[in-house]
Amino acid sequence: MSVKKNPTPVKPATRDFLVYLHRNSEVRDKIRALPGKTLLYAGGTLKASIWPGEVVWKPIWQEIKEWKKTHPEYSDKQILHDVLSQVPVPGIPVAGRSFSNLLQYVKYLEEEAKVPEKPDLFTVWRCLSGIFAANARGAVSFAIGDGVKAGRKIFATNEIHVLERNPNIDAQSRSLLEYYVDCVKNKKADIHFGFIAAGKD
Numbered sequence: 001m002s003v004k005k006n007p008t009p010v011k012p013a014t015r016d017f018l019v020y021l022h023r024n025s026e027v028r029d030k031i032r033a034l035p036g037k038t039l040l041y042a043g044g045t046l047k048a049s050i051w052p053g054e055v056v057w058k059p060i061w062q063e064i065k066e067w068k069k070t071h072p073e074y075s076d077k078q079i080l081h082d083v084l085s086q087v088p089v090p091g092i093p094v095a096g097r098s099f100s101n102l103l104q105y106v107k108y109l110e111e112e113a114k115v116p117e118k119p120d121l122f123t124v125w126r127c128l129s130g131i132f133a134a135n136a137r138g139a140v141s142f143a144i145g146d147g148v149k150a151g152r153k154i155f156a157t158n159e160i161h162v163l164e165r166n167p168n169i170d171a172q173s174r175s176l177l178e179y180y181v182d183c184v185k186n187k188k189a190d191i192h193f194g195f196i197a198a199g200k201d
Contacts, residue, residue, distance in 0.1 A: 013113040014120040016093045017105065018127060027102065030087045031128060032135035033078035036197060039064070040133065040163075041079060042155030043145030043191070060145045073196045077141050080132045102128075126158045133162040139197035140173040144180065146190040156184045173197070 010018070021028060033039070044059040061081075067074040084103035092099060099105045106124060109115050115124075140163065150156040160181050163169065169177075176195055183191050 008119050010120045010123055011113070011115045013094075013109055014115045014124060017109060017124060020089075020093055021127060021131075024091075027087060027089065028131050029135070031080075031083055031102070031131045032137070033083055033132070036138035037076055037078045037141075038132070038136040038139075039074075039077035039079050039141040039143065039196075040155060040159055041143040041145075042153045042159075043148040043189075045145045045192070060143050063145075064143055073198070077196065080129055083132065084128065122154070126154050129154050129159050130162045133159045134166055136163065136166055137168045138173075139170050140177075141194075141196045142176060142180070143194040143196075144191045146192050148184070148191050149187075149189045150184055155180075160184060 041060045041064060044057050045063070046055045046057060061079070064074065064079060068077075069075075081103060084106065085101050087102040089099050089102050089105050092105060094105075094108065097108070099108065106128070109124060110121060115121060144155065147153070148156050160177060163173075163177055164181065179193075180191065
């Protein structure tokens with residue numbers, strides 16, 4: 001007879017953050033991109049190293065930072081970090097501290113409270129990305145690389161399933177979403193396929 005282990009509890013600072021989000025619907029409602037501007041990403045790609053014959057792993061989010069500067073079609077798209085940096089956080093439950101935006105609160109958990117990657121930070125980002133996906137409107141853009149596995153990447157673990165239940169995304173986004181869901185279901189981790197929705201005048 002196997003014994004099922006109880007999940008590891010999160011640290012008090014993480015719990016306070018999650019309770020804060022739960023109690024503040026006005027904060028959750030602001031975790032959204034502009035209509036048609038949501039950009040979801042996951043994974044990374046192998047790039048040539050400065051050393052001959054070597055390759056290095058480059059996360060997609062680093063690629064997006066560069067693409068925003070060089071590719072006009074990316075310039076107005078918003079990833080979760082962009083949005084969190086614009087969300088005010090009134091009445092935070094951290095004694096003697098104030099943060100100008102929600103991203104700073106998350107960085108506090110990472111850098112000062114030093115909560116562990118799992119389960120704490122994975123839970124925090126899973127929660128925030130789920131809200132972001134649930135609040136998406138219109139066209140959704142995707143930048144999906146390799147190494148996208150359920151249980152390891154939040155896109156595969158949570159975002160695609162939340163987006164499936166979102167009635168407010170457009171038909172093209174939903175068609176692409178079906179492809180990503182199928183990849184995850186069939187454990188195809190190296191997806192390496194993206195789409196950037198055209199801007200509207």
